Amino acid sequence: MSASKSPNLREHRLGRLYPLLLEQLPKDAIITATEELHAYECDAFTTMRQLPLLTVLPDSIEQVQHVMRCCHTLDIPVVARGAGTGLTAGSMPVENGVLLGMSKFDQIHEIDPHNRTALIGPGVRNQAVTDAAAPYNLYFAPDPSSQLACSVGGNVAENAGGVHCLKYGLTVHNILELEIITIEGERITLGSAALDAAGYDLTAIMTGSEGLLGIVVAIRVKLLPKPASARVLLAAFATIEEAGTAIADIIGAGLIPAGLEMIDQTGIRAIEELMHAGYPVDAAAVIICELDGSEAEVEDELASVISILKRLNASDIQVSTNAEESRRIWAARKAAFPALARLAPDNYIMDGTIPRRALAEVWTRINELAEEYDLPVVNVFHAGDGNMHPSILFDSSDEDQHQRAFELGTRILELCVQVGGTISGEHGIGLEKINQMCLQFSSHELSQFHALKAAFDERNLLNPGKQIPTLARCAEFNAMHVHHGEMPFPHLERF
Amino acid sequence: MNAQFDLQKEFAEYVRQAYARQQQLHIQGGNSKTFYGRRVSGETLSLRDYSGIINYEPSELVITARAGTPLHIIEATLSEHGQMLGFEPPAYGPTATLGGIIACGLSGPRRPYSGAARDFVLGITLINGKGELLRFGGQVMKNVAGYDVSRLMCGAQGTLGILLDITLKVVPIPAYEETRVLEADETQMQTLLSDLGRRPLPLSATVLDENLLYIRLSGARAGVDAAARVIGGDLLAKPQGDRYWQQIREQEHKFFNRARETDTNLWRLSLAPATKAIPDQLISNQLIEWSGALRWVYSHNDDEALRQWTQQQNGHAIRLNFADASDRTFHPLAPALHALSQRIKNSFDPAGILNPGRLYADL
Numbered sequence: 103m104s105a106s107k108s109p110n111l112r113e114h115r116l117g118r119l120y121p122l123l124l125e126q127l128p129k130d131a132i133i134t135a136t137e138e139l140h141a142y143e144c145d146a147f148t149t150m151r152q153l154p155l156l157t158v159l160p161d162s163i164e165q166v167q168h169v170m171r172c173c174h175t176l177d178i179p180v181v182a183r184g185a186g187t188g189l190t191a192g193s194m195p196v197e198n199g200v201l202l203g204m205s206k207f208d209q210i211h212e213i214d215p216h217n218r219t220a221l222i223g224p225g226v227r228n229q230a231v232t233d234a235a236a237p238y239n240l241y242f243a244p245d246p247s248s249q250l251a252c253s254v255g256g257n258v259a260e261n262a263g264g265v266h267c268l269k270y271g272l273t274v275h276n277i278l279e280l281e282i283i284t285i286e287g288e289r290i291t292l293g294s295a296a297l298d299a300a301g302y303d304l305t306a307i308m309t310g311s312e313g314l315l316g317i318v319v320a321i322r323v324k325l326l327p328k329p330a331s332a333r334v335l336l337a338a339f340a341t342i343e344e345a346g347t348a349i350a351d352i353i354g355a356g357l358i359p360a361g362l363e364m365i366d367q368t369g370i371r372a373i374e375e376l377m378h379a380g381y382p383v384d385a386a387a388v389i390i391c392e393l394d395g396s397e398a399e400v401e402d403e404l405a406s407v408i409s410i411l412k413r414l415n416a417s418d419i420q421v422s423t424n425a426e427e428s429r430r431i432w433a434a435r436k437a438a439f440p441a442l443a444r445l446a447p448d449n450y451i452m453d454g455t456i457p458r459r460a461l462a463e464v465w466t467r468i469n470e471l472a473e474e475y476d477l478p479v480v481n482v483f484h485a486g487d488g489n490m491h492p493s494i495l496f497d498s499s500d501e502d503q504h505q506r507a508f509e510l511g512t513r514i515l516e517l518c519v520q521v522g523g524t525i526s527g528e529h530g531i532g533l534e535k536i537n538q539m540c541l542q543f544s545s546h547e548l549s550q551f552h553a554l555k556a557a558f559d560e561r562n563l564l565n566p567g568k569q570i571p572t573l574a575r576c577a578e579f580n581a582m583h584v585h586h587g588e589m590p591f592p593h594l595e596r597f
Numbered sequence: 598m599n600a601q602f603d604l605q606k607e608f609a610e611y612v613r614q615a616y617a618r619q620q621q622l623h624i625q626g627g628n629s630k631t632f633y634g635r636r637v638s639g640e641t642l643s644l645r646d647y648s649g650i651i652n653y654e655p656s657e658l659v660i661t662a663r664a665g666t667p668l669h670i671i672e673a674t675l676s677e678h679g680q681m682l683g684f685e686p687p688a689y690g691p692t693a694t695l696g697g698i699i700a701c702g703l704s705g706p707r708r709p710y711s712g713a714a715r716d717f718v719l720g721i722t723l724i725n726g727k728g729e730l731l732r733f734g735g736q737v738m739k740n741v742a743g744y745d746v747s748r749l750m751c752g753a754q755g756t757l758g759i760l761l762d763i764t765l766k767v768v769p770i771p772a773y774e775e776t777r778v779l780e781a782d783e784t785q786m787q788t789l790l791s792d793l794g795r796r797p798l799p800l801s802a803t804v805l806d807e808n809l810l811y812i813r814l815s816g817a818r819a820g821v822d823a824a825a826r827v828i829g830g831d832l833l834a835k836p837q838g839d840r841y842w843q844q845i846r847e848q849e850h851k852f853f854n855r856a857r858e859t860d861t862n863l864w865r866l867s868l869a870p871a872t873k874a875i876p877d878q879l880i881s882n883q884l885i886e887w888s889g890a891l892r893w894v895y896s897h898n899d900d901e902a903l904r905q906w907t908q909q910q911n912g913h914a915i916r917l918n919f920a921d922a923s924d925r926t927f928h929p930l931a932p933a934l935h936a937l938s939q940r941i942k943n944s945f946d947p948a949g950i951l952n953p954g955r956l957y958a959d960l
Contacts, residue, residue: 215795216791216794217871218795218870239795240795267739274716275716291934294912295869295911296890296913297713297867297891298702298867299913300913300915300929301935301956302752302938302941303702303749304934306715306745306749307745307941310741315744327795327796327797329797330796350656353656353658394797395797395799395817396819396823399819401819402817455740457654457659457736458657484739488737523737524735524739527737527739529741531743543742546730551743551746553944555744556940557940557943558940570744
């Protein structure tokens with residue numbers, strides 16, 4: 103799919119757009135050479151690729167406004183891109199559309215220690231916010247595993263979570279104000295520097311909207327004080343059921359750990375081989391639990407957690423005694439995906455989220471499905487909030503494996519919806535999971551999403567074809583997906 | 598259950614018909630918060646009989662209940678299991694319903710420290726202005742499938758949809774709470790709270806009330822004790838402390854008497870916490886919550902100068918009159934934002950029949 107299927111349209115659009123862009127953008131902010139455009143053809147979901155018509159790299163809000171006005175006038179689609187670390191082809195260009203790279207918006211405009219906020223450009227890296235806030239003993243809470251590279255604009259687009267969102271929330275809980283540019287080039291402020299704003303809560307609707315509603319050009323984020331003490335605990339289990347029960351019991355005991363993670367045996371071994379973090383390689387599952395707060399609080403909670411773990415026959419309980427040991431345990435966990443990448447040429451990561459009570463049941467069922475489809479599935483996930491990340495390992499050069507991997511993925515997501523969960527907890531829908539949206543939403547609900555999008559972008563120029571499937575697409579998908587003439591989940595209420 | 602499910606369908610059918618005949622609807626829960634917005638005319642659609650907890654599993658920290666469920670029932674049920682609503686919403690009367698609280702998006706003293714109503718909303722089933730029954734979000738903590746429509750409903754006051762079933766995240770009741778009282782003026786309060794805010798202390802509410810600063814601490818005993826030593830001041834005994842925060846939460850503290858007993862407007866200013874003091878010529882009296890981010894004030898002339906000042910500080914001002922609904926309750930929106938809000942309203946409610954004019958004349 104690397105070359106355009108309609109060269110005439112491409113030439114025609116380029117011919118009209120390029121001179122118009124040049125009225126307010128310098129030449130070097132516009133990329134048209136095919137070899138350079140390859141850098142923008144996909145995000146971290148590399149199985150789907152598309153070259154853009156051209157890439158623009160504006161460095162001012164006025165330039166973004168100009169790009170939007172040009173595209174609006176000429177009816178050319180626009181896809182915004184942050185650091186390109188997304189996992190669902192959300193920022194993959196659309197054919198003959200503009201790719202709007204926000205990487206030059208990388209300035210931290212202000213750290214306000216008294217209001218505990220930072221005003222930043224969308225291209226600022228997630229970790230850079232925390233680094234800049236550190237002298238004030240503050241940090242930015244969302245910490246997706248890609249935090250070294252991912253941009254906060256991307257975090258907003260995806261409503262990114264991370265390993266600490268169990269206690270400190272998702273991106274939506276940690277931003278106060280967004281400045282956006284509409285497809286018409288209009289500049290609108292959503293939210294405010296205060297804790298609420300007049301009118302509808304549009305920061306909520308923008309967060310997680312995957313570039314379909316507007317272009318974020320400035321973000322005011324909340325900063326939190328760093329906890330006085332944080333200890334990380336690692337425990338091994340001989341069975342997945344006991345590990346799952348441990349997760350439920352810790353939360354049930356009224357404890358809210360800063361992070362609560364679970365990794366299965368294949369995951370443990372892959373991570374250990376890459377990171378040598380001291381993970382117990384013979385365990386069926388390990389859980390990682392971080393407790394933070396004042397020293398005394400952490401000690402109390404550690405004791406409670408350890409007693410729960412022991413009751414459930416946990417072994418190899420390791421507790422970090424200093425920041426370096428905590429860092430080592432987390433660094434290994436966050437390296438899970440690079441570690442898995444060594445096991446197979448391709449890795450299809452699911453992001454379904456389920457009620458915690460269903461953890462053990464769903465895990466067992468996933469393993470059965472993995473056997474049925476004859477593909478290894480590795481589970482490394484945010485257990486505390488029920489956010490599963492089963493990874494299907496396969497080789498995309500083998501067409502049959504490729505096909506099986508995607509079918510298995512759909513079955514897993516179907517299972518998540520069936521137990522009352524969702525097809526995506528934090529990675530987003532993009533293009534990669536767009537069909538599975540049809541499993542979760544009725545046609546009325548999808549139509550409402552489309553109507554809401556039209557309120558922002560009447561002509562459907564912003565990231566078209568992503569996140570919300572058309573009704574026609576769902577009709578086709580559901581027809582293929584109907585088992586023995588029945589609708590999926592006949593027991594569920596449908597309207 | 599079935600009767601309630603039938604009720605859902607009945608509501609949807611009713612709204613479908615209202616849509617067909619362009620009949621405006623006045624959506625009502627416990628009718629306790631009429632004052633919080635503009636007057637709505639239209640056929641009354643009461644949600645009071647659509648009541649009851651649908652699902653509550655303490656170990657999941659999640660509750661799902663029908664919009665008409667009285668708030669006090671929700672709170673009592675949670676409390677039996679050592680849990681509570683993390684945003685400490687004001688009820689404004691015993692008839693308050695869950696739907697009303699979420700539709701108004703109201704949060705109390707705990708808000709800056711543990712989150713607003715919208716932060717706890719996980720999923721909502723609603724009926725849009727075409728009479729379609731729609732479900733957004735779910736029962737899980739993280740959900741990015743589709744736009745976050747459930748949070749959008751918070752504070753929309755029914756103008757985008759009639760809320761039916763609401764799923765909320767709940768939190769454990771803190772093991773221990775204590776209130777400290779210190780002498781401080783506004784400047785001293787700001788200096789102290791700015792400093793405390795950069796330390797990981799278990800603050801859960803603050804009020805500057807004349808020249809006394811009340812600070813509530815909540816959490817594990819050890820953490821609260823450690824924070825109390827840092828803060829100093831005097832301990833307010835538990836029963837008095839609880840009563841004090843209840844009065845603040847419900848705006849029944851004596852500061853609010855003037856608004857409650859006379860026809861005086863009360864202003865609620867929402868600002869960045871470290872915003873400078875409001876100029877004396879604009880206000881006669883104030884009570885400051887949320888570490889400075891929420892300022893309840895009486896205005897000298899009750900004119901729009903206060904609103905202008907608030908806007909210059911990048912905040913917004915709500916004007917309340919406990920006696921009745923009033924036209925200029927909410928802060929005017931910037932023109933582009935207003936136009937966008939209208940288009941959003943139109944996308945949910947194309948005939949403009951859901952609580953029309955509740956927020957603004959055309960929203």
